[in-house]
Amino acid sequence: MHNKTPLQKDFYRESGQWLSTFQMWKKCFSPNLHFIYLLRTAQKHPKSSFSGKIWRLILRHYQIKYGFQIYPETQIGEGLYLGHWGALVINPKAKIGKNCNIAQGVTIAQANRGKNEGVPEIGDEVWIGPNAVIVGKIIIGNNVLIAPNAYVNFDVPSHSVVVGNPGNIVPNTQATEGYINHKI
Template identity: 85%
Template structure:
């Protein structure tokens, strides 16, 4: 439902009556179910939220196609340091529960970010990231059998 509400709010201009209405409906469900995804967020087709609850995505984040995000994930802006800014996430990325992705970094295509991983660095395509701090391992089948709603 979150994806439907998000896409519907994105269809209408922010200042129009329908735009205001759908943003209000989206906000209601954000509060009710504990997720924070703004209509300004650029998200590709095939977006999938595995579970409700405690999800925060910065509105300036760019997310590619077929991205799956679990509960407890934070995709945030860094306000200082060498990675000041927001993440850009590629296609076919699976982000596990309670993972944190922060800063002006690029996550490649076909990347699996394990539960509880902390990522504040660029991640090449075809990789798995595990741990805090994150450790990257090359894997050509990183998201095989993990991506739902593939388009």
């Protein structure tokens, strides 16, 4: 498994199977997998290179088409899983760990003022439910479930569930069990 690319690991999360390049290409009829394919490809090429500019142009087209506002500069660990497509915004300075699930309608944003001015850092094995908002210079630990519609502008320790607006933390050592499949 160590010699697998981040793209192969992302596609593994969807099916639990290691796929050839051709098999991955065939799965690109799914908008969320197609976008991940384009994102990881754009990340492989330096921004200033000709190929980097072309891939970023292609990615920009599909950002608009699919509603995913995720940029190649965003640091995202392997095993990214986008459960559904549409209306997803992630600040390019955000950091996201491995084996993370992000649902539709999620916003991971920068706070421009206040005590948490900056961008979020999200740990490994984090499940982010539909329409959740994560904002500011905060740290989300590992094995965290952020419930649908939660608003998070505070640090969240590992092994927790966050529910509500404003969010409330509930400790849970099995927070993401059954939510994050096919971990790498």
